[in-house]
Amino acid sequence: MAQIRNIIRSRAPLRISFAGGGTDVSPYVEEKGGAVLNATINRFAYTTVMSKDDKEVEIVSVDYDITLKYSLEKDIAFDGQLDLIKGVIKKFRSKYNLENGFKVFVHSDAPPGSGLGASSAMVIAVVSAFAKLLRLPLTPYDLAELAYEIERIDVGVKGGKQDQYASAFGGINFIEFNKSLTIVNPLRIEKSTLSELEYSLILGYIGNTRSSGNIIEKQIKSYKEGNSTSVSAMDNIKELAFKMKNALLRRELLYFGKLLNEEWQEKKKMAEGISNETIDYIYEEACKAGALGGKISGAGGGGFMFFYTEFDKKIQVINRLKELGVQIMPFSFVEDGATSWEIKNEY
Numbered sequence: 001m002a003q004i005r006n007i008i009r010s011r012a013p014l015r016i017s018f019a020g021g022g023t024d025v026s027p028y029v030e031e032k033g034g035a036v037l038n039a040t041i042n043r044f045a046y047t048t049v050m051s052k053d054d055k056e057v058e059i060v061s062v063d064y065d066i067t068l069k070y071s072l073e074k075d076i077a078f079d080g081q082l083d084l085i086k087g088v089i090k091k092f093r094s095k096y097n098l099e100n101g102f103k104v105f106v107h108s109d110a111p112p113g114s115g116l117g118a119s120s121a122m123v124i125a126v127v128s129a130f131a132k133l134l135r136l137p138l139t140p141y142d143l144a145e146l147a148y149e150i151e152r153i154d155v156g157v158k159g160g161k162q163d164q165y166a167s168a169f170g171g172i173n174f175i176e177f178n179k180s181l182t183i184v185n186p187l188r189i190e191k192s193t194l195s196e197l198e199y200s201l202i203l204g205y206i207g208n209t210r211s212s213g214n215i216i217e218k219q220i221k222s223y224k225e226g227n228s229t230s231v232s233a234m235d236n237i238k239e240l241a242f243k244m245k246n247a248l249l250r251r252e253l254l255y256f257g258k259l260l261n262e263e264w265q266e267k268k269k270m271a272e273g274i275s276n277e278t279i280d281y282i283y284e285e286a287c288k289a290g291a292l293g294g295k296i297s298g299a300g301g302g303g304f305m306f307f308y309t310e311f312d313k314k315i316q317v318i319n320r321l322k323e324l325g326v327q328i329m330p331f332s333f334v335e336d337g338a339t340s341w342e343i344k345n346e347y
Contacts, residue, residue, distance in 0.1 A: 020037055051101075059104045162175055202321065
């Protein structure tokens with residue numbers, strides 16, 4: 001029986017996307033440059049890597065109750081089962097010369113397609129764990145770029161860059177993208193302002209997790225075809241990302257809430273499938289109950305929505321959302337990005 005040699009644990013935070021999502025996707029980002037505003041929350045993707053003295057690779061997904069086993073000496077094919085984890089293993093095997101086998105456990109506080117960047121956070125968590133195992137001095141920029149390469153290029157999942165950078169860095173960030181450079185601007189917001197923002201936001205799960213790649217493909221197609229409505233919407237949500245960043249820094253939270261509504265109205269124009277009758281109805285009812293604004297977090301189509309409310313309207317908005325079957329999820333902001341640590345071998 002193989003002996004366990006090292007045990008590494010890691011976690012990477014999920015995120016809420018306030019504005020600009022979609023402008024980080026090719027080819028828009030290369031041609032016009034993108035900008036997003038997001039914040040990490042106290043929901044995480046987790047990884048445990050246990051290195052062994054044999055050549056066997058074992059991947060265990062706690063969420064999906066799937067266990068896969070391979071020989072490290074044979075190629076691992078992408079076949080729709082835990083391909084992102086396989087992508088990390090293939091990358092580290094080719095780039096950093098993995099020599100021994102290992103067991104990888106993964107689980108997440110939210111499913112893929114929920115709009116919280118769970119898939120990218122999982123890739124970040126696994127990359128972070130292997131970097132710790134191999135004693136690689138990777139910066140948050142390195143983690144994000146490596147995770148992007150694995151997820152978007154190697155495995156071929158459609159999407160942008162904001163999720164990887166948000167999870168790697170943590171905190172509330174204004175991130176600017178262009179053809180050859182990504183700049184992460186951590187926002188220094190007063191603690192009282194952050195507390196008020198946190199208190200004023202309601203996060204709820206509406207169900208219907210979806211493949212974000214399908215919606216993003218439609219967005220890319222619309223942009224490439226020069227669809228004026230879609231292109232204008234992308235330009236506008238990029239501009240709104242700048243406005244919302246400034247609103248936070250100036251402590252103009254009511255204005256921030258109203259800008260959320262503007263962002264949502266523009267986001268819906270980017271591609272078919274971002275919204276639907278159910279989402280529109282939930283949004284309208286939340287606003288009738290007192291929400292100033294809100295939106296889907298992520299590509300759209302389902303998953304998590306969030307709303308900004310004034311303090312005296314918060315309970316009635318929550319109650320109305322519950323009546324509509326929305327599952328309210330308490331949350332708080334977190335400052336730390338991906339973290340990994342070695343634990344004592346007690347196994």
